[in-house]
Amino acid sequence: MAPFEAFYWRRCRGPICGDDSAEIVVLGPRMVQDMVDQVKLIRQKMNAVAYRLALLPALDRVHNVFHVSLLWRYVNDPSHVLEVVNIKLDEYLxxxxxxxxxxxxxxxxxxxxxxxxxxxxxxxxxxxxxxxxxxxxxxxxxxxxxxxxxxxx
CATH class of the missing domain: 2.40.50.40 (OB fold (Dihydrolipoamide Acetyltransferase, E2P))
Structure with a gap:
């Protein structure tokens, strides 16, 4: 089963996937229940690798959930160390x-x-x-x- 199908409970109908309506298979109730259980397990695993960010109210337009596949491995570089600069702020920060x-x-x-x-x-x-x-x-x-x-x- 494709990840899209497992997560959304339907087949991908995009121009890449096509429509395989000829592949209709009659399944018994036990096979359907096993498939439903497997789909639930796949959904749980897919949600386990998603992260929810705690964002500031000013960033409310940014989506707060992203998938780990969007992350890149950090390569340590000494030039990434930032200097701390004290800036005088007024009462409005x-x-x-x-x-x-x-x-x-x-x-x-x-x-x-x-x-x-x-x-x-x-x-x-x-x-x-x-x-x-x-x-x-x-x-x-x-x-x-x-x-x-x-x-x-």
Whole structure:
């Protein structure tokens, strides 16, 4: 019996499986009961390898049950160790994110003109986590980032 058939109590009617209506077999009540018992056992075994996650309410759109076949074996790698960074949180458990530095600048040509993009390093983030932002939006939101102090001496 195929796993789909055992779990859903019906044959797969998809384009791959086809319909084997010619394979009708008359079974006695004892054989039917044995088959029902076997299907129950198969269902129990299939449910035994499924995991239910305890998710945050913010993740209510994510399905909380998955099968172990979706898991990959973890390969130990020392570079996976994360550094603990203390971030000051306010009473709403959030923090202010401000740009620290402009790392790069590039011009992207579009159908209507050109857009200037800046690679911005944000506070509380590493260089690898820098993001590309539109220059106009950054000048509007963070004008102090574009002022340079020049000392004449």
């Amino acid at each position: 959030s923090y202010l994110e401000v740009p620290k530095e402009i790392l790069d600048r590039k011009v992207r040509k579009t159908g209507t003109g050109e857009t200037v993009l800046l690679k911005v390093l944000w506070s509380n983030h590493n260089v690898e986590e820098a993001t590309w932002e539109a220059e106009e939006a950054m000048k509007e939101r963070y004008p102090i980032l574009f002022y340079q102090i020049v000392y004449v001496g």
